[in-house]
Amino acid sequence: MAMKVALLGCGVVGAEVVRLLQEQADELAARIGTPVEVGGIAVRRLGRARGTGLDPELFTTDAMALVTRPDIDLVVEVIGGIEPARSLILAAIKNGKSVVTANKALLAEDGAAIHDAAREAGVDVYYEAAVAGAIPLLRPLRDSLAGDRVKRVMGIVNGTTNFILDRMHTQGAGFTESLEEAQALGYAEADPTADVEGFDSAAKAAILARLAFHTRQVTAADVHREGITGVTAGDIASAEAMGCVVKPLAICQLSEDGSSVGVRVHPAMLPREHPLATVGGAYNAVFVEAESAGRLMFYGAGAGGAPTASAVLGDLVAVARNRLAGTSVAEGGHDTGLPVHPMGDTVTRYHLALDVADRPGVLARVAEVFAENHVSIKNVRQEGHGDDAQLVLVSHRAPDSALDATVRRLRALDTVRSVASVMRVEALNNAD
Amino acid sequence: MAMKVALLGCGVVGAEVVRLLQEQADELAARIGTPVEVGGIAVRRLGRARGTGLDPELFTTDAMALVTRPDIDLVVEVIGGIEPARSLILAAIKNGKSVVTANKALLAEDGAAIHDAAREAGVDVYYEAAVAGAIPLLRPLRDSLAGDRVKRVMGIVNGTTNFILDRMHTQGAGFTESLEEAQALGYAEADPTADVEGFDSAAKAAILARLAFHTRQVTAADVHREGITGVTAGDIASAEAMGCVVKPLAICQLSEDGSSVGVRVHPAMLPREHPLATVGGAYNAVFVEAESAGRLMFYGAGAGGAPTASAVLGDLVAVARNRLAGTSVAEGGHDTGLPVHPMGDTVTRYHLALDVADRPGVLARVAEVFAENHVSIKNVRQEGHGDDAQLVLVSHRAPDSALDATVRRLRALDTVRSVASVMRVEALNNAD
Secondary structure: OOEEEEEEOOOHHHHHHHHHHHHOHHHHHHHHOOOEEEEEEEOOOHHHHOOOOOOHHHEEOOHHHHHOOOOOOEEEEOOOOOOOHHHHHHHHHHOOOEEEEOOHHHHHHHHHHHHHHHHHHOOOEEOHHHOOOOOOOHHHHHHHOOOOOEEEEEEEOOHHHHHHHHHHHHHOOOHHHHHHHHHHOOOOOOOOHHHHOOHHHHHHHHHHHHHHHOOOOOOHHHOEEOOOOOOOHHHHHHHHHOOEEEEEEEEEEEOOOOOOEEEEEEEEEEEOOOHHHHOOOOEEEEEEEEOOOEEEEEEEEOOOHHHHHHHHHHHHHHHHHHHHOOOOOOOOOOOOOOOEOOHHHOEEOEEEEEEEOOOOOHHHHHHHHHHHOOOOEEEEEEEOOHHHOEEEEEEOOEEHHHHHHHHHHHHHOOOEEEEEEEEEEOOOOOOO | OOEEEEEEOOOHHHHHHHHHHHHOHHHHHHHHOOOEEEEEEEOOOHHHHOOOOOOHHHEEOOHHHHHOOOOOOEEEEOOOOOOOHHHHHHHHHHOOOEEEEOOHHHHHHHHHHHHHHHHHHOOOEEOHHHOOOOOOOHHHHHHHOOOOOEEEEEEEOOHHHHHHHHHHHHOOOOHHHHHHHHHHOOOOOOOOHHHHOOHHHHHHHHHHHHHHHOOOOOOHHHOEEOOOOOOOHHHHHHHHHOOEEEEEEEEEEEOOOOOOEEEEEEEEEEEOOOHHHHOOOOEEEEEEEEOOOEEEEEEEEOOOHHHHHHHHHHHHHHHHHHHHHOOOOOOOOOOOOOOEOOHHHOEEOEEEEEEEOOOOOHHHHHHHHHHHOOOOEEEEEEEOOHHHOEEEEEEOOEEHHHHHHHHHHHHHOOOEEEEEEEEEEOOOOOOO
C-alpha cells in the first residue's frame, strides 16, 4: 500500500519536491519499502497546478481538509511563516499524520508545543531543511552526538549575509552596493530585513541551541540579535589588517559552568585560519565543538529549491520508514531545562578602532577605562598620526556587559574623537 | 529496566567508552529513556580490569559466553580485525542482541552477510565509528541523503597518511622522515602498512561506496588501492608548482551512465581551492556530491580514543532507543546491484613530469604518444634546460587505462630519459 503525501505549498521548494517524488519514484519506493504517492497539494490559488504534470484534481485551496483527510499518511509543509502553517501542522498531527517541515520560524517559536503534540499522537516531526538547507546537521546533532556533550555550535546559517560580507571583502564594496548585487543575483529578497537584520539566523540559532543542549527553553525571542547593516568598509579593512574576515555568525554556547546557554547572532571577526573563514559566497557551514568528538564542521548549500528539497526528501524517507515500522521518534522528551543567559553574561572579545587625539596620555586614559571595567587588553597598536591617529585594540575575553560598558565610557572620553569600529572577535579556541 | 551492554575489547577506544558510560550515565539515561549498564567486558587478558574503576567481576576472557548471555541487550565491538570479531558479532545477532561496532575491516569484507543476519534477527548493526571516527558521515549518507542521488564521495579518511603528506608539504621532508615523525607522535603504528599502503582507506571506501550507491557489490578487495610510499619530494614540488597539494584520497564515483561504480584509494593532486585541500594534520574530511543537495563536506577528527568513543556512544543511544521502541533499522534491504568497474574504466586525469632530452621534436614525440592513446593534453610546460630539461604535462580526463598506456609508452621513448612523476589530479568539478 502506497504512502500518501499531502504537500502544503507549491513554490520553489514544493515544486522541486513534487518533481523529485515523480522522477525518483522507483528509488524512493525501494528505499522506503513501499511507493510514495502525492495525495494532494494545497495552494493559495489553483493556477499553480499548471506545468507540474500532475493531475489538476490533486490541487486544492482547502489545506485544512487536505491535512485531515483519512487517506493521507504524511504531510510536507513548505509554506513557511507562523500561520496558517502552525494550525495545519497541529491538525495533521492530531489526525495521526507524520510531518516533514522546512519551517524555521514556526519551530523556533513553537517547537516545544509541536514536539509535545507529536509525542502524544505517536507521530514524527522532522525538519532537517529548516536549518542550513541540504546540510545534514540536525540529524547529526540529535542522533550522532547523542552520546557526547556539545560545548559550542557556531555557524554561518544565512547565505544572503555571507554573500554580502564576502563581496565587501573581495570587491571592496560597501554594504548597500553588495546588498543590491545580492538582490540582482537572487540571493537577497526585495525586502531583505529577515536576512540582514538577523531574524532568519536567530530562528535557526534557537533550533540549533535546543538540539545541541537538549533544552526546550530557547525560542527566537531569546536570541541576542544584531544585523549586518552596520558593518562598514572600515570594519572590513580593520578585520583584514588583523588577518581576519567578517562573517555573519550564529553562536550557541554553553556557559563555562554548564548551567546556562548563550545564543546570539551577530557579525564577528574570525581569523583566516578558522575553518568557517573560508566559507564563501552563499554557502553555509556549521562548526560544532563537543567534549569527546572534538571539532566537527558541516558544509554545503544553505538554501535553494533543489538542496532544500533534498533535505525534505531525506526526512520523508525516514518518516515513511518509521511509519512502515510502526514507530516514531519522540523529540524533546528529555529536557535539561538549561535556561538562556542574557547577552551581557556571555563571554566575548571585542575589536575596537578609536579615532583619537594624537597626544601623550591618550593610551593611558583609554587603558584606564578598560581597567575600570575589568577588561584586559590583548593588544593595541596606533595607526596614522595627527588628525588621522587611530588606536586599534583587541580585548581579552570578558563578559559582554563589561565590554559594552567599556565602549560606552570610551565614547564619552574627550580624547576619543569617535569609535570608528566595534566588533566581536571569535577565536578557533573557545578558551583563548 | 536497564539496557545491558557487553563490551568486546578494552583498549584505547573501549576504555574511553566505559569511562563515558560511567561519567555521563545520567544524561545517557535521560536521552535513551532508561539507564545503560555495563554487563560485561571481554578482554584477552584479565589484567585489563585494573584502573577502570569497574567491578573486576565484569571482566571475562570468554567473549562468546558474554555475547550470548541472555541478560545482554547490546554488544559493542571494539576489538577490530576479522576474527574473532565476525563470529562474536554473528553470535550476538543470532541471540537477538543489537550491535555497535567500529570494525571497518569486517564491515568492508562481510558487511552484506552481517546486515542480512541482523535483518533476519530484527536487530540493529550500527557502525558510525568505522569510517572517519567522530565525523557523523554514515548516518547522513544513509538517512539524510536517502531522498537524493549521490554522484561522488571523495574523502581523506586516513589521518596518518594525511599527516605524512602534510609534513612533506609544510616541512619539505621526505616520506621516510615524515613517517618517522608520525610514528614518534603516535599518529602512525610501528608497522604502518595498513595506513601507508592504503588498506585502511580501502576498507572505508568500500563501506562508503555501499552506502552512497545502495549497492551490496563492493568489498575492500574491489577497491583499486595505491599507497603513498611512492610519493616523492619531486611530486610534492610539482604539485606546488601547479597550485595543488598532494592528498591521500578515497574516491567512490558513479560512472557517467550510472551503470557502475568506481572505488579507488590513491594519492592525488588537488587544487588549493578545493575544500579538501585545506584539511591538515591528522584530520579527516569527506566531500559528497549529490544531485539535489549539491556539494557537502563533513570535517573532523578521524581517529583517537575520545572521538571514536563519541561515535560509538551516539550509535549506542540510537540502538538502545530503537530497542526500547521495539524497532530496528534494516540496512542493505534495498540493493541497486550496481557493480564495480575496473580501475582502467575510471575516468581520471594525470599529471606527468618527464625528464627529457632538450632538443627539437621532443614535445612532438610526446604529444604523438598522447594522441595515439586518445588522451588530450590540457597543458604542458618545459622547465629547465639541457640535462635538466623537464616536460610537465596535465592531461584532460580519459579512461585510466588509456592514461596508463600513455605513461608506459612514454617510458619507452628514447627522448624521455625518465618519468620523474606520475600522479592523478582531481578537480573541484567532476566534469572538468
